[in-house]
Amino acid sequence: MAEVLVLVDHVDGKVRKTTAELLTIARRLGEPSAVFVGAGFDAAKESLARFGAEKVYRVESPEVLEHLVVPQAELLAQLVASTSPAAVLVPASPEGKEIAARLAVKTESGLITDAVDVQAGDGGVATTQSVFAGSYTVTATVTKGTPIVAVKPNSATPEEAAGAAADEVVDFTPSDAAKGARITESKPKQATGRPELTEAAIVVSGGRGTGGDFSKVEDFADSLGAAVGASRAAVDAGWYPHTSQVGQTGKQVSPQLYVACGISGAIQHRAGMQTSKTIVAVNKDNEAPIFELVDFGVVGDLFNVLPQATEAIKAAKD
Amino acid sequence: MNIVVCVKYVPDAQAERTFNASDNTTDRENVDGLLSELDEYAVEEALKIVEAGEGEVTVLTVGPDAAADAIKKALQMGADKGVHVNDAAIHGSDAIATSLVLAEAIQKIGDVDLVLTGMASTDGTMGVVPAMLAERLGLPAVTFASELTVEGSTATIRRDGDASTQTITATLPALVSVTDQINEPRYPSFKGIMAAKKKPVEQWSLADLGVDAGQVGLDAAWTKVSSFDARPPRTQGEIVTDEGDGGSKLAAFLSERKFV
Ligand SMILES: Cc1cc2nc3c(=O)[nH]c(=O)nc-3n(C[C@H](O)[C@H](O)[C@H](O)COP(=O)(O)OP(=O)(O)OC[C@H]3O[C@@H](n4cnc5c(N)ncnc54)[C@H](O)[C@@H]3O)c2cc1C
Ligand SMILES: Cc1cc2nc3c(=O)[nH]c(=O)nc-3n(C[C@H](O)[C@H](O)[C@H](O)COP(=O)(O)OP(=O)(O)OC[C@H]3O[C@@H](n4cnc5c(N)ncnc54)[C@H](O)[C@@H]3O)c2cc1C
Numbered sequence: 001m002a003e004v005l006v007l008v009d010h011v012d013g014k015v016r017k018t019t020a021e022l023l024t025i026a027r028r029l030g031e032p033s034a035v036f037v038g039a040g041f042d043a044a045k046e047s048l049a050r051f052g053a054e055k056v057y058r059v060e061s062p063e064v065l066e067h068l069v070v071p072q073a074e075l076l077a078q079l080v081a082s083t084s085p086a087a088v089l090v091p092a093s094p095e096g097k098e099i100a101a102r103l104a105v106k107t108e109s110g111l112i113t114d115a116v117d118v119q120a121g122d123g124g125v126a127t128t129q130s131v132f133a134g135s136y137t138v139t140a141t142v143t144k145g146t147p148i149v150a151v152k153p154n155s156a157t158p159e160e161a162a163g164a165a166a167d168e169v170v171d172f173t174p175s176d177a178a179k180g181a182r183i184t185e186s187k188p189k190q191a192t193g194r195p196e197l198t199e200a201a202i203v204v205s206g207g208r209g210t211g212g213d214f215s216k217v218e219d220f221a222d223s224l225g226a227a228v229g230a231s232r233a234a235v236d237a238g239w240y241p242h243t244s245q246v247g248q249t250g251k252q253v254s255p256q257l258y259v260a261c262g263i264s265g266a267i268q269h270r271a272g273m274q275t276s277k278t279i280v281a282v283n284k285d286n287e288a289p290i291f292e293l294v295d296f297g298v299v300g301d302l303f304n305v306l307p308q309a310t311e312a313i314k315a316a317k318d
Numbered sequence: 319m320n321i322v323v324c325v326k327y328v329p330d331a332q333a334e335r336t337f338n339a340s341d342n343t344t345d346r347e348n349v350d351g352l353l354s355e356l357d358e359y360a361v362e363e364a365l366k367i368v369e370a371g372e373g374e375v376t377v378l379t380v381g382p383d384a385a386a387d388a389i390k391k392a393l394q395m396g397a398d399k400g401v402h403v404n405d406a407a408i409h410g411s412d413a414i415a416t417s418l419v420l421a422e423a424i425q426k427i428g429d430v431d432l433v434l435t436g437m438a439s440t441d442g443t444m445g446v447v448p449a450m451l452a453e454r455l456g457l458p459a460v461t462f463a464s465e466l467t468v469e470g471s472t473a474t475i476r477r478d479g480d481a482s483t484q485t486i487t488a489t490l491p492a493l494v495s496v497t498d499q500i501n502e503p504r505y506p507s508f509k510g511i512m513a514a515k516k517k518p519v520e521q522w523s524l525a526d527l528g529v530d531a532g533q534v535g536l537d538a539a540w541t542k543v544s545s546f547d548a549r550p551p552r553t554q555g556e557i558v559t560d561e562g563d564g565g566s567k568l569a570a571f572l573s574e575r576k577f578v
Contacts, residue, residue: 011481068460068486069449094445094462094479101449104414110540111413113444123544130549132335132441137547144540180458180492184474185485196480202577224577242464242499243480249356249437249498257577267331271443278575279552280568286559293552296571300560308565313578316569 002086003055004030005079007072007099008048009091013040015047017199018091020158022151023051025118027161029125030086033057034165035079037072038065041167049165051158056167064174068181069095071174073102078172080107080146087125089118092150100150109145116155116254116275125149133248133267134274153198154254189243195227197244202257203276205229205246207269209262209283209302212239216306217261223313229253229273231263247272261302265290282306319373319468321364322424323434324451325357325392327385328441335441341536342543343410344441346382353388356436358395358503359496364434365396366501367468374398376427380408380419386519393514394506400519401427407524410536413442417450419534422527424455432473433493437462448495458488464499 004026009016019034026032034053036044041058048056057079064071076088076099088103090096092114104111117128125147129138142148197203204226206217214228221228230240232247246253248271258276263269265281265288273279274293281290286299298305329335329349336345364375377392379385380403389400403423411419424430433455438445445461452459465476471490476483478499488494506514524531532538558567572578 070458073453097444097446098449098459098461101413101446102453104446104540105417105450105453108540111444111446112541113446126544131443131546133331135335135549136337137549138543139545140541140543142540143542177456181460181486181488183484183486186482187484188482189480224572242478248440248443257572257575274552278577280571282564282568286557291557292554294557295552295555296568297555297557298560298564298568299557300564304562305560305564305568308563309568309572310565312566312569313572316573316578 002030003033003083005076005083005085005088006032006034006053007076007090007096008034008036008044009093009096010036010038010040010044012038013043015044016196017158018153020047020051021153021156022089022091023048023053024156024159025151026089027052028118029120032163033083033085035076037075045165045167049163050160052161052163053165054163056165057170058167059170059172061172066183067174067179068183069098070102070178073099073106074174074178075170075172076103077106079170085146087147087149090148090150092152097150100148104148107145109148110142111148111150112140112142113150114252115149115151118149118151118155130275133271152252152254194221195225197227197229197246197251198253200227200253200255202226203229203246203253203255204259204261205231205263206234206240206261207231207263208233208237210234210239212237214240216303220306220310223310231269260290261306263290264288265293319368319371319432320376320430321367321373321432321434322376322378322427322430323357323360323364323392323397324420325361325377325379325388326354326436326439327351327379327381327388328354328439331440337546341410342546343536346384351384351387353391354436354440356438356440356498359498359500360434360436361392361395361397362501362503363466363496376401378420378423378427379403380416380423382409389519390514391506393517394510395504396510399517401522402519403522403527405524405531407531407535410539411534412539412541413444413446413450414540415534415538417447417454419524419527419529420447420451421454422529423522426522426527431490432468433457435493435495437495437497448493452493455493457491457493459493459495460486460488461495463494463496466494466496466500
């Protein structure tokens with residue numbers, strides 16, 4: 001069975017949920033081989049094995065990460081040449097897509113981004129994308145080279161399957177051309193203790209309607225174990241960090257439940273949340289466009305509705 | 319400082335966007351188009367750099383006749399000249415082919431210090447053309463810049479990531495894609511609109527670029543759309559008006575759906 005290369009998304013060996021999803025998808029297409037770049041392999045090995053990685057190609061050189069994405073694209077191109085994989089799967093993060101883009105040019109392969117489903121089809125790897133702000137579903141295939149697919153978070157439910165995770169250190173040196181851009185400083189973000197926005201099963205977002213006070217939105221989110229998002233209006237006002245923005249120019253989320261609080265539902269916001277399974281809104285304007293999308297809506301002031309809901313949820317949990 | 323800004327002409331996101339049933343490509347004829355909003359940030363950033371020092375801003379688009387509007391808008395904002403690559407054979411091109419045409423056009427423009435692009439188009443929204451272009455041109459690239467300064471032959475960029483905020487430097491010539499956080503694009507002034515009428519716009523075909531028509535277009539695409547379906551519109555569920563019990567009703571709905 002042909003190998004399927006999966007680029008591992010991790011922070012110092014702590015493997016992110018998207019990698020388990022990609023390994024699950026890879027098993028539909030062939031035999032998963034993880035590609036691990038950076039430090040922390042020992043910590044990562046167990047979870048890679050648990051989700052079915054038969055092999056792990058790894059590179060530990062710190063140089064690779066200092067120079068952004070180009071060395072990783074070169075490494076994958078080298079592995080594509082040596083393993084002739086059935087497909088290469090990367091997370092549809094900004095970095096993942098950039099690596100995929102360069103890899104596609106290097107290996108003369110077709111690239112599909114933001115896939116929400118990937119299956120083995122008659123004509124090879126068959127993908128599904130959600131396009132035009134979620135208003136169309138498109139299926140596509142790659143017709144040249146090695147299919148390269150950037151897969152969105154939450155596109156598969158991770159399924160465990162024991163793999164050998166046999167590791168092989170790859171002999172790899174980045175080219176000089178790969179060193180044209182360099183990270184000179186990196187300031188870590190403060191952790192919020194809440195789940196990652198794109199990975200979360202539940203997302204609660206606040207907009208201009210919060211008037212800058214996100215405390216009720218956060219309390220409600222915490223009662224559900226949810227991630228907190230924001231509309232661009234809230235981000236532009238400086239009320240919440242840009243990395244929490246949901247929408248066309250922020251994060252595209254597809255959780256089980258999305259709750260929009262004090263958000264009108266502009267097309268650019270919808271582009272980032274319309275594919276959520278269940279949508280709920282709290283808004284004091286009964287004509288807010290967000291209500292067109294909801295499974296459940298409350299017309300009311302979020303400062304009254306959310307605290308009451310938070311109390312009721314806490315009470316139900318005790 | 320010679321800056322090329324890549325701008326895309328896209329169907330208006332506020333309009334009804336759809337596909338051509340005959341070949342599964344984006345319908346660009348029956349819908350109003352405009353300069354992709356996210357490319358305005360790249361144009362603005364180029365103008366700021368040139369205004370603070372010296373140099374010239376060239377806007378480049380690959381697209382059908384109507385794409386001339388995208389160039390016009392950028393010239394009205396203040397760009398110096400335009401290049402429009404227009405060839406029937408380009409219809410249906412995928413990202414790979416688009417990046418090839420852009421790369422050849424930038425080579426032909428020549429002597430470029432900085433290539434600026436938007437973070438993603440508002441129609442395809444792949445966000446991969448900038449990296450493909452950099453790969454083809456052999457340039458270092460920094461994507462998703464929220465801040466850009468150019469000093470001498472070094473570009474310094476701030477990028478806001480999930481885990482960290484990074485400072486990245488790249489040696490010119492380089493390619494930078496910018497986010498909508500980087501600036502506030504200007505509106506064309508009356509003077510700008512008048513001046514734009516006299517600015518030069520080159521029209522190039524594939525032959526002018528030495529690109530073989532067989533390398534682009536739908537038949538040459540390395541990806542193929544097999545089907546498209548309008549997503550059934552979401553049906554509106556229950557809407558309740560808060561009469562002092564809205565929060566409890568919300569909690570009850572969430573319990574019923576097993577979210578609690
Ligand atoms: C190129 C471009 C990209 C963009 N990208 C994004 C993006 O990624 N994400 C994004 O979100 N937007 C994006 N936008 C902006 C988008 O068009 C809207 O302006 C934005 O989403 C509005 O945010 P909002 O819903 O919070 O604010 P508003 O539209 O002002 O809505 C506020 C809502 O809060 C309600 N409200 C007020 N007070 C209360 C209260 N006490 N209780 C309950 N409800 C209340 C109001 O009834 C109203 O419906 C983009 C725009 C452009 C041009
Ligand atoms: C709904 C949809 C889905 C698609 N899916 C795929 C797919 O999975 N794989 C694939 O290969 N193609 C796909 N395409 C085709 C692809 O979008 C187009 O070929 C397009 O030319 C390049 O991608 P983009 O618009 O996403 O650009 P992006 O990569 O999002 O563009 C980023 C920046 O590149 C510059 N740029 C992009 N195009 C041009 C241009 N024509 N002229 C000047 N500057 C430009 C702009 O500065 C822009 O801001 C899809 C198209 C649509 C409409």
